[in-house]
Amino acid sequence: MNASALQRGLARVTGSSLGPYQTAVVRIGLSFTWLCYLLREWPNRHELYGPDSPWSWDLARQLIADNHAFTPLMWSRGSLWFETVYALAIVSSALLLLGWRTRTMSVLYMLGVLALQNRSVFIGDGGDNVIHLMALYTVFTRCGQVWSLDARRAARRAGRDAAERGADRDVPGIVLWAACGLALVAAQALGGTGLSWTARGPLPGIGWATALWGLWLVHGLWWLARRHAPGEPRAVLDTLAHLAHNAALLVIMAEVCLIYATAGWYKVQGSRWQDGTALYYPMHLDYFSPWPGLSHLLAGSGVVVLLLSYGTVAVQVAFPFTLLNRRVKNVLLALMMAEHVGIAVLLGLPFFSLAMIVADAVFLPTSFLRRVGAAVRTLVLGARPAARPELPAGPGAVVPGIRREAPPETEKSAP
């Protein structure tokens, strides 16, 4: 790589937050999945994470003392606290879905996910695992750039003149920020488990108190910079935010590749995937066949089972490499999403499948996402024209493998 390529790359990752539509679709999709799951399990919430759980509060406490997972549900065993946390998890995922105070909601949503999932680790499946990881990564993305109430507010503000803008103090934002700070103070004062500065937190050496206060301070710093130092300090913060966003987006994309790659690599080693009978077996497991008639029908043909088994392995192993070619990548995305729809119905795993489809969506092309967005807008709001222009598609908004409106050289030189 020569110096100018390096410079161009650096300018790109410091100059804009890439993949605005992709990160928005991940935000909307995962908060939607988690919200639907929480609402679906509403009647069972006490058995899953609350006072009726066979994985009792004491059992959870003993395991957490050993593995140091973080859950605010360990702060009190009272059922009122549990109901509050469950309700907050629902509210924060709904608000993240709408993109209201996206940066704050992404943190509260993550806390809701960790609170419930870490309380009862043995109740989850792969879908919960995807939601857990993506909730952590989403905190670092600017996932409200489009398709959010925040974006709508920002567009309206941009339309006003400077004097009006100066008077806009953002009172709800300040109240929310202060309330989060007070809640954190209260949690620490009451000795909330897991809220240490340096002991085991999200990463070794960084406690949850450090992480959460750090995020809170960053939010405060942004407000200060925007109101009182709109020049260079704001530009520096913006650049750092672009960097964090772009790194988190990279991590999200790499995580999806890791999911498929390892799922594929382990399958290649299995004799049932080799002899092409693998998918016959899950179709005959009582826990994974809500529609046995349909499952047995599909598993009745040896050739169909062979093709589906081989196809699954081929697609999973190949996926990361297909990112080098836009067209092949899109075909594979469609195949994988279709397979997950099949899994949702046949194996009775709708929330897992939805989470995987949403994770896949980070690789959808921008042009496609914008068309879907426009269609949804027409469907929901009627044929009204867009309330504001879409985010300008500057040269900075291009990510390899995500969006290639103008055919770049790599496409031609690809083997």
Next chain:
Amino acid sequence: METDDGHERPGGDAGLEGLSLLSRVVVAAGAAVVAVAAAVHLTMVFLHVAPANTVSKQHAAEIDDYVLPEFEQNWKFFAPNPLQQNIAVQARAELRGPGGRPVVTPWTDLSAQDGAAILHHPLPSHTRQNELRRAWDFYSGTHDAREQPSGLRGRLSEQYIRRLVVARLGAERDGRPVDRVQVRSVTVPVAPPPWSEEKADTRPVHRVLPWWPVATADLPEAKNR
């Protein structure tokens, strides 16, 4: 306070060249930290999900320390081979009978109850699809052939299964309290496909656990307070 909407960039379009030296140093340091953090994170997660290899075996402690508990993950869906057997967890209770004589109930197939709840349900609940199935996985993964628990997790899994069974069977029946419970698993291999020439023994295999006395800690919390 929603201060970062990623929209307005006052003075930002000038690029890095327009910034003062101090700002450029801050940005450069930030870029380095972010790049190193992302690289370390992806390396650690990769080594965690990849099969045990030369590097991951040498640095197992560091990798676990980094990845666990919040970044733990496992993507071996139906791999290397899919599960090829139906494992049913069944339980029975010993009730305190009239005059102190114990009465033993017939076996109840708890997994069959789960199966009935899942059948024809488009959105199966985690309480039916995962709870008992994963609790049994947890138990069998932390116990040896003589049902001896290995470490803390083994002991926790035992109490988990016991509490689960008591919750499902009920702490009492016809007004008589449950004194002890017994759990067994019945494993039935899925018969090979009709087109296959394989012969498989599909007779059920039983694993019977010892009787466990039911203590107060095994009763549902909401009721025992």
